[in-house]
Amino acid sequence: MFIPSDTLLKKYAQVMVLYALNNGEGIKKGDTVFLVGQECSKPLYLAIAKEIYAAGGNIITHYQPDNTRDQSMARLLLETGSDDQIGFFAKPYWQGIVDAVDHILFIIAEPDIHAFEGLPSSKISRMNSARAPYMAMREKKEQAGKLSWTLCLYGTQSMANEAGLSLEDYWEQIIEACYLRDDNPVQKWKQVQQEIETIKDKLDALPIEKLxxxxxxxxxxxxxxxxxxxxxGGGKNIPSFEIFTSPDWRGTEGFIRFNQPLYYSGKRIAGVSLKFKNGVVVESSATENEDALKEMIAQENADKVGEFSLTDKRHSRITKFMATTLFDENMGGDYGNTHIALGNAYKDTYPGDMMKVSEEEWAAMGYNSCPKVHTDIISTDNRTVIALLKNGTEKVIYKDGEFMI
Incomplete structure (x- = not known):
């Protein structure tokens, strides 16, 4: 089994601790990190722990048994638990975690990507929905500027198999995408982020009405x-090359077909097509696990757009399907990628003080509210993006996988 060298793991951990956390600034002495990972991610988990302690930080661990078909706490619950047990949420515990930490670092690592195979989508959705209050707690503290979070990937044989790659080739995508062969990957990330910020600032300067x-x-x-x-990205997600916003969901019209699979509730959903009218999904289909797609969309406000995103191929070194949204939504390749997320909007796309905006005001501005769902769906097909400006003129802002501004 391929395991990255200690040198690569150390660089990876430094990127996460000294860059990714604290919105691209790295942690400060005395900060507390909620470190989440499964047993299969142990080499990276320990490397990250070492860097947190070296930086003067503290750790609250959430180290979980591997989630597999034959040995899984979650599958056991779904197979044997009542509806009340599946929907159980320990509010005081999770509120305590959110209150106690400054940062959350989650290592994505699937020892068995089909761990929930054969289970009803409705039960999986119920279990996932039970975490909605936790996400709301996090969002509130994040809006106050007192919490940061980030994600990273630890490659497993199951994920490599799903992507049709050897484990070594799978890790090669991770190593290249995260700049881990650079002498100083932390500095490299800061440089790349500045280049992306320059494009973002140009988008902000355009008075865009519609795309x-x-x-x-x-x-x-x-x-x-x-x-x-x-x-x-700015540290949220490693790697992250996308530039995104949360649009006014009410103005979404037309159709889009996605050529990349997604994973929801432990199920692979492929061949997704969506049609929108007056901002709402009015038609949806998938060539694989369509029931899971429809189960997701049926949840309150999950039939509306919460995010629109573009990735420039000049920044992303990701060229292969990786069977995980973290990498697939940042794919470069020939044409970069477009993705939308159904469900919850990112309120930090609001340019003012989020804490002063009421729920009624969020709704009036067209920010979608769906704490239970935020699911990215990705296409790497070639496309042109034209901006209609508020003065009535049009401008091509993205073509052949590159921003044109």
Missing amino acids: FIKGESVDLTIKIGDNRKWLS
């Missing part, structure tokens, strides 16, 4: 809406 996304597999209109700004 028209055109291609063989897409004819979609996205209304940006007032009181919006564009965001880039």
